[in-house]
Amino acid sequence: MKNLLITCSLLVGASAHTIFQELWVNGVAQGHTKGIRVPAYDGPITDVTSNDVICNGGQQHTECTPQMQVKAGDKLTAEWHHTLDSGSTGEAQDPIDKGHLGPVMVYLAKVDDALTTKVTGLKWFKIYEDGLDSKGQWAVTRLYNNKGKVNFTLPSCVQSGQYLLRAELIALHGAASYPGAQLYMECAQINVTGGGSANPPTVSFPGAYKGTDPGIKFQLFYPTPTTYTIPGPTAFKC
Numbered sequence: 001m002k003n004l005l006i007t008c009s010l011l012v013g014a015s016a017h018t019i020f021q022e023l024w025v026n027g028v029a030q031g032h033t034k035g036i037r038v039p040a041y042d043g044p045i046t047d048v049t050s051n052d053v054i055c056n057g058g059q060q061h062t063e064c065t066p067q068m069q070v071k072a073g074d075k076l077t078a079e080w081h082h083t084l085d086s087g088s089t090g091e092a093q094d095p096i097d098k099g100h101l102g103p104v105m106v107y108l109a110k111v112d113d114a115l116t117t118k119v120t121g122l123k124w125f126k127i128y129e130d131g132l133d134s135k136g137q138w139a140v141t142r143l144y145n146n147k148g149k150v151n152f153t154l155p156s157c158v159q160s161g162q163y164l165l166r167a168e169l170i171a172l173h174g175a176a177s178y179p180g181a182q183l184y185m186e187c188a189q190i191n192v193t194g195g196g197s198a199n200p201p202t203v204s205f206p207g208a209y210k211g212t213d214p215g216i217k218f219q220l221f222y223p224t225p226t227t228y229t230i231p232g233p234t235a236f237k238c
């Protein structure tokens with residue numbers, strides 16, 4: 001790789017949180033941390049007005065790998081683990097502490113060059129969201145039970161080209177006041193082929209969330225919630 005203002009070093013954080021660190025395409029793993037701007041530290045972002053909420057701060061690629069090749073309509077899987085090296089340890093806090101309950105979301109932003117693009121100033125649209133179901137189970141519990149994996153579909157009508165794919169999990173155990181909700185997000189670099197001509201409405205990061213959003217300032221305990229409003233726009237469908 002040449003002329004990249006990024007490093008390829010792998011630094012491992014040590015705290016009880018989580019990192020999106022592997023993308024699967026149609027059931028095939030693309031490689032651990034490959035094509036994902038993984039952070040050195042697994043801790044959350046809590047300031048929803050900060051640029052850190054875009055793709056987890058000024059974090060580095062750990063691999064100088066290029067875009068992952070995906071086709072519009074492909075089945076994708078985002079895989080989270082507690083730390084970058086906890087995936088095979090079987091520890092109870094992998095993929096995340098069970099008490100870190102909340103929603104899971106996926107966004108896309110079209111870019112000229114996914115490998116080198118800056119993360120500021122991009123226009124994002126949501127393609128997946130999962131919150132609290134009618135039985136009272138949270139998206140994070142489903143993620144935990146699926147060993148960190150979340151399946152979603154890349155809409156078949158999105159335009160071909162390069163994107164950052166922002167996969168996000170919000171833990172609400174401290175969200176009764178703001179700042180308190182813990183936002184965990186990383187951005188994968190993808191190159192989409194076989195797309196359509198969709199022109200979905202977009203939002204900005206920061207900007208898409210406010211500290212007063214009912215899905216950001218949220219009482220997780222007493223009484224046990226029965227409904228939850230996922231923050232951000234509704235997920236785009238073709």
Ligand SMILES: *[C@@H]1O[C@H](CO)[C@@H](O)[C@H](O)[C@H]1NC(C)=O
Nearest residue numbers: 026027028075077146150151
């Ligand atoms: C997710 O997709 C994979 C294949 O891509 C499949 O094996 C797995 O059962 C799916 N998981 C869920 C929870 O649907």
Ligand SMILES: *[C@@H]1O[C@H](CO)[C@@H](O)[C@H](O)[C@H]1NC(C)=O
Nearest residue numbers: 066067069161162191192193
């Ligand atoms: C993206 O896919 C197109 C079509 O296959 C290909 O021509 C192009 O080289 C790819 N770009 C990158 C950066 O992978």
Ligand SMILES: [Cu+2]
Nearest residue numbers: 016017018100
């Ligand atoms: Cu945590």
